[in-house]
Amino acid sequence: MNEERLEQLYQQVAGVVVETIPEEWSKVYLYGEVLEGSQTAYFYYYPERSDKPVYSHEVTELFSVTEQEYIKKWNELVDLTQELWRAFKNNGQETWTNFTMFFDKAGKFRIDFNYDDLTSIDPHERKTIWKYEHLGIIPKSNSGKKHLEKYLSTRE
Numbered sequence: 001m002n003e004e005r006l007e008q009l010y011q012q013v014a015g016v017v018v019e020t021i022p023e024e025w026s027k028v029y030l031y032g033e034v035l036e037g038s039q040t041a042y043f044y045y046y047p048e049r050s051d052k053p054v055y056s057h058e059v060t061e062l063f064s065v066t067e068q069e070y071i072k073k074w075n076e077l078v079d080l081t082q083e084l085w086r087a088f089k090n091n092g093q094e095t096w097t098n099f100t101m102f103f104d105k106a107g108k109f110r111i112d113f114n115y116d117d118l119t120s121i122d123p124h125e126r127k128t129i130w131k132y133e134h135l136g137i138i139p140k141s142n143s144g145k146k147h148l149e150k151y152l153s154t155r156e
Contacts, residue, residue: 009080010084010101010109012080013032014103014109019073020073020077022063027103029043029101030043030102031043031130032077032081032099033118034082035119040081053135053137057074096113097115098114098118099112099113100114100134125147125150125151128144129148
């Protein structure tokens with residue numbers, strides 16, 4: 001695979017995320033997913049000097065960012081996620097179903113690809129598990145708690 005092209009895509013993804021964050025930040029966890037007929041992306045970032053993550057889709061509620069501005073950035077992020085997936089496919093590599101990207105202000109970067117079949121797992125369940133695994137967030141809703149309990153019972 002063209003490593004330069006991958007690096008470029010990773011930088012573009014990170015760039016869109018950074019442009020979307022309306023305040024100083026210290027680290028970011030991004031989730032991207034491409035499945036047959038659907039794709040999504042979202043991220044959580046930690047504001048500087050805070051240990052409480054901010055969900056990307058809440059930016060318009062918390063800051064003076066219009067819905068239109070946010071959706072434009074979010075669409076760019078989803079498009080880049082698809083482009084990254086296509087880069088794997090076009091190179092004859094196994095296509096992943098989702099990935100988690102971590103980066104921080106100091107330049108630390110990591111990306112983990114997941115190849116699991118997600119078609120039988122509810123999107124809410126996937127998100128609940130991802131938030132728990134990467135951010136340590138315990139769900140507040142009963143359905144989220146049930147998803148997490150089910151997941152944790154399979155890991156024991």
